Amino acid sequence: MADDWNEGPVAMVPVAQLYVRDVPLLRPPGRADVLQVLWCPFEHEPDYKPPTVLFWRAAAEVTDVLAARPEPSAVEYDEYLPEPCVVAPEQITEYPHFMDLGKELQQQLADGSRWRAAGVDDRHALDPEELYKDELSVAPGWKAGGWPSWGLTDPVARFCTVCGAGMSPLLTIASNEWDRSKHGWVPLEDQSLVLSDRSVSNPPRVHISRTNHLQLYVCPESPDHPHTDLIQ
Numbered sequence: 505m506a507d508d509w510n511e512g513p514v515a516m517v518p519v520a521q522l523y524v525r526d527v528p529l530l531r532p533p534g535r536a537d538v539l540q541v542l543w544c545p546f547e548h549e550p551d552y553k554p555p556t557v558l559f560w561r562a563a564a565e566v567t568d569v570l571a572a573r574p575e576p577s578a579v580e581y582d583e584y585l586p587e588p589c590v591v592a593p594e595q596i597t598e599y600p601h602f603m604d605l606g607k608e609l610q611q612q613l614a615d616g617s618r619w620r621a622a623g624v625d626d627r628h629a630l631d632p633e634e635l636y637k638d639e640l641s642v643a644p645g646w647k648a649g650g651w652p653s654w655g656l657t658d659p660v661a662r663f664c665t666v667c668g669a670g671m672s673p674l675l676t677i678a679s680n681e682w683d684r685s686k687h688g689w690v691p692l693e694d695q696s697l698v699l700s701d702r703s704v705s706n707p708p709r710v711h712i713s714r715t716n717h718l719q720l721y722v723c724p725e726s727p728d729h730p731h732t733d734l735i736q
Contacts (some may be wrong), residue, residue: 509548515574516542516557519677522648524564526593529649530674534558541675541720545579553713554584556720560673560727573653583711592684596693598643600651602636604659605643631674639688641663645681646708653720658727658734664723665730674731680706 520541524530529538538561543554553586579585602610613636616629628635630677642653652659652673662671681707682689690698697704713735723729 513544514544514578515576516588517545517579517585519543519556520591520675522591522593522675526591529647531722531724531727532560533560533724534560535565537612538563539648541677543584545581545584547580547713550554551735553733554717556718556733558650558663558716558720558722558731581710581711583709586708586710589707591692591719592691593648599636599649601642601654601659603654604651619677638683638686644683644689647676647678650676652676652734653717653736656716658736662721662732664725665732667723667725667729669723669725671732672724674720674722677712677718677720679711679717711714 518540520539522530522539522541524532524537524539532539536615541556541561543556544684545554548555557577576585602613607674614633616632619632619635620626624632624635642651644653650673653676663669664671687695694704704711704731716735717734719734720731722731722735
């Protein structure tokens, strides 16, 4: 992609590579079994976020591999150049964001007496909505699928520009894996590090639009339809 700061195009930057064997919820086209996500290391109007592209490939058919990836001639922010990391997918259970719930269920979750009856201590029962958001609701960090997080806006549905179908979350590219003051979502393999190494909460060193998250959505009817994205 080209940018006004440079003469000529800027090389796209690899962001994530996911295999269907590791992330079964992916729905690739044809014989493809690997998803590659790239973006431009510049924020573009009108939403001022790095535009993304998705490539589906069949790993067995990729034989001509570059010895070194193309490097962009310039970047807007170093935080748009992810540090190389090994992905270790794990399946977790999460629940919808509080704002995605109906009014009746919101009222039930905000009732501290229900939480006390379930064995929750008084400290958490005094602020049950916060307990739900922090410990049970949307998991933070990079994730495939799952429930979307909200905050910059209220929940907003995304629709395919080709067929009109409601789009599904594909990937969340996060500015942190978890809140540094709340460790409930820290993976088991990182819990011994979380207190001694603050950088472990963001191994790729990615910060998106002032430490927000970039959510990618795809059409559930066809992986060939254009994807969309949203900053939250």
